[in-house]
Amino acid sequence: MKIYKLSKRPLALIYALLGAILFFIRFALNLVLDLMEKYAHIHSSFADYYVLLPLWVIAALFAVLVLPFYFHKAGYTVSDKEITAKSGLFITSKQFMLTSAVKSVTCILLPLGKLTGMNFIILNALGSRLVIPFLNRRDAEEIMNLVNNSIRSRIEE
Amino acid sequence: MKDEYKGIRGFFRRRQHPVKIIMYIAKYLWLLLIPLAKYLIATQFDFQSWVKTNWVDILTLSVIFGYGILRWVFIYFEIEEDSIIAHTGYFGIEKTQVYFSEMSSMSLCQGYIFRLLGACTVYIDTDAKSIQNTDIRLDISQKQAFRIYELATQRCRNKPKYIFNTQKRSLLIFSLLFSSTLSGMLLTLTFIYQAYRIVGREIEEEFLAKVNTQLEKMTLHIPKYLIVAALVVAGSWFVSFISNLLRHWGFSCTRCADMLLISSGKGTKRRHIIMRERINYIDYQQSMFMKLFGICSVQLHCTGYGKRRLELSALVPITTTISAETSVRLLMPNMPSVGYDVRTGWGDIRRFVTLPLLICLLPGALYEFLCRLIPRFEMVVKTIPDWKSALTNLAVISMVPLVWLVIVKVNAAFHTAVGFEGGHCMLSYCRFYRFHRASVRIDRISKIVIRRNPFQRMNGTCHLYVYTSAEGSSRHVVKGLNYEKLTRAMQKAGLMENI
Numbered sequence: 001m002k003i004y005k006l007s008k009r010p011l012a013l014i015y016a017l018l019g020a021i022l023f024f025i026r027f028a029l030n031l032v033l034d035l036m037e038k039y040a041h042i043h044s045s046f047a048d049y050y051v052l053l054p055l056w057v058i059a060a061l062f063a064v065l066v067l068p069f070y071f072h073k074a075g076y077t078v079s080d081k082e083i084t085a086k087s088g089l090f091i092t093s094k095q096f097m098l099t100s101a102v103k104s105v106t107c108i109l110l111p112l113g114k115l116t117g118m119n120f121i122i123l124n125a126l127g128s129r130l131v132i133p134f135l136n137r138r139d140a141e142e143i144m145n146l147v148n149n150s151i152r153s154r155i156e157e
Numbered sequence: 158m159k160d161e162y163k164g165i166r167g168f169f170r171r172r173q174h175p176v177k178i179i180m181y182i183a184k185y186l187w188l189l190l191i192p193l194a195k196y197l198i199a200t201q202f203d204f205q206s207w208v209k210t211n212w213v214d215i216l217t218l219s220v221i222f223g224y225g226i227l228r229w230v231f232i233y234f235e236i237e238e239d240s241i242i243a244h245t246g247y248f249g250i251e252k253t254q255v256y257f258s259e260m261s262s263m264s265l266c267q268g269y270i271f272r273l274l275g276a277c278t279v280y281i282d283t284d285a286k287s288i289q290n291t292d293i294r295l296d297i298s299q300k301q302a303f304r305i306y307e308l309a310t311q312r313c314r315n316k317p318k319y320i321f322n323t324q325k326r327s328l329l330i331f332s333l334l335f336s337s338t339l340s341g342m343l344l345t346l347t348f349i350y351q352a353y354r355i356v357g358r359e360i361e362e363e364f365l366a367k368v369n370t371q372l373e374k375m376t377l378h379i380p381k382y383l384i385v386a387a388l389v390v391a392g393s394w395f396v397s398f399i400s401n402l403l404r405h406w407g408f409s410c411t412r413c414a415d416m417l418l419i420s421s422g423k424g425t426k427r428r429h430i431i432m433r434e435r436i437n438y439i440d441y442q443q444s445m446f447m448k449l450f451g452i453c454s455v456q457l458h459c460t461g462y463g464k465r466r467l468e469l470s471a472l473v474p475i476t477t478t479i480s481a482e483t484s485v486r487l488l489m490p491n492m493p494s495v496g497y498d499v500r501t502g503w504g505d506i507r508r509f510v511t512l513p514l515l516i517c518l519l520p521g522a523l524y525e526f527l528c529r530l531i532p533r534f535e536m537v538v539k540t541i542p543d544w545k546s547a548l549t550n551l552a553v554i555s556m557v558p559l560v561w562l563v564i565v566k567v568n569a570a571f572h573t574a575v576g577f578e579g580g581h582c583m584l585s586y587c588r589f590y591r592f593h594r595a596s597v598r599i600d601r602i603s604k605i606v607i608r609r610n611p612f613q614r615m616n617g618t619c620h621l622y623v624y625t626s627a628e629g630s631s632r633h634v635v636k637g638l639n640y641e642k643l644t645r646a647m648q649k650a651g652l653m654e655n656i
């Protein structure tokens with residue numbers, strides 16, 4: 001049974017996004033402090049020590065520990081009978097969906113998906129859905145075809 | 158059947174009841190009608206000057222009425238032998254055809270006013286997700302509604318029927334003992350909000366001021382907030398008791414062919430048709446008190462049944478547990494009794510009560526914090542001189558439900574279990590104050606999730622989440638199960654082979 005792993009390519013994009021968010025927070029904080037200077041004197045190191053430093057520490061832990069482990073550990077299997085998904089770092093979860101319960105498949109393939117690995121499959125069942133994120137283009141199309149063939153053969157029966 | 162829709166009679170026959178015109182515009186009607194009426198009375202019925210002053214409002218009211226009539230004209234339906242076709246939406250552009258064999262449930266509801274006017278609301282639902290809340294909703298004449306009912310149940314003709322009826326005396330006693338204050342409170346708040354929308358802020362404030370004056374007279378010896386709390390609890394319980402009684406009075410459930418035919422209600426009369434194959438699960442529900450006395454109620458989950466406001470999805474209303482199980486065997490003979498493969502017990506009590514015990518400490522901690530904080534605010538101390546005794550009473554009152562939660566969770570440790578057998582899955586769990594025992598068909602399960610935090614990985618337990626087929630999200634959460642036993646049981650049942 002083939003185990004589908006997450007593509008590592010989105011990591012670079014996520015790191016870039018994280019950096020952009022941190023710089024934006026720094027920029028916004030400077031603006032706010034400049035405005036507040038007119039009314040109250042706030043030491044410049046206040047923002048650095050009490051706001052930015054903790055944020056950078058959390059972001060660093062997230063980037064170095066959480067994200068790589070998540071991408072490494074997550075795995076998905078798809079067969080005629082069932083679809084299983086294993087993911088999570090501190091709180092692990094195993095999801096199981098009978099292929100017969102899947103009513104439709106939504107496939108999100110972003111324009112530069114081949115390069116960025118930003119391809120998503122959403123399996124829709126009555127009352128729940130299962131999301132398989134960050135797949136490479138070939139795996140996403142393979143999963144979509146497998147599940148759609150299963151739905152088709154169910155209808156023909 | 159097409160001939161009966163010809164001519165003027167046919168035009169009205171396939172339209173909704175004329176009362177629907179009022180329902181379309183009711184939201185906007187009160188906003189203009191009440192001020193207009195007030196002006197008319199103020200001018201002592203001098204129509205000429207009334208029209209001269211309020212011609213804009215009168216014109217707007219006419220446009221609103223016209224809109225209601227147009228909408229009524231454009232929405233129509235046709236009844237066929239095996240289906241119903243409804244043209245709904247704005248200008249009737251949505252055409253929905255539902256075959257009676259494909260529906261999962263159909264409901265007929267008649268309140269007091271509809272009964273007087275000879276009207277009836279028909280709801281038809283299927284398992285497919287539609288654009289609207291219900292696949293088809295029509296307010297039609299009682300004759301047409303019963304005709305649709307007869308057509309939908311024609312498979313039941315000349316077939317044996319198995320009937321379950323509630324006993325009125327048991328219903329009265331059990332509703333008296335086991336009505337819920339919380340549900341009564343929700344009903345009261347809904348009523349107050351609806352009243353506010355109709356009568357407006359001024360009248361509501363006037364009413365509340367009168368209530369406050371009466372309360373002031375009673376507060377010579379008893380603090381006001383205690384009287385209010387007691388009135389709220391007693392009043393909410395009473396509202397819940399009356400609404401339970403009216404809802405379930407005359408409840409009857411008939412199994413016939415592949416359907417369940419349910420009728421109930423004294424105030425609002427309801428009839429439901431439920432396709433047994435489309436039932437997602439049944440759920441035996443009990444509160445702690447009900448469990449002690451061996452009483453339960455059985456709820457049924459099926460698309461469309463029980464999703465309207467003030468509607469419960471009862472299969473067997475409140476009765477003894479033994480009687481409920483016997484009735485369920487009568488009404489759903491294909492549902493096997495499933496034994497449990499995984500149970501929690503004495504060794505799991507600590508896991509169930511840790512969080513509720515921590516939450517129990519919150520009122521005390523908050524009390525200490527406020528006792529230190531409030532003296533710093535002179536305005537508060539001057540306004541409420543007996544603030545400390547009020548705070549003490551409030552802290553004690555708020556502890557009561559939390560301590561009760563701890564007791565419930567101790568009991569939950571012995572009533573949490575899962576079993577798989579004969580294509581069915583039995584889930585026994587406790588959610589807040591309510592015990593559930595859900596019997597789900599495995600082919601109606603849409604997803605299963607097993608979740609473990611680091612502590613659970615150390616002690617070999619997990620949480621199980623079972624999602625069942627539903628229009629929205631319907632989930633059963635069974636906590637603190639042994640992971641190895643659970644996965645073995647699921648693999649034996651043919652689930653999660655690739656764990």
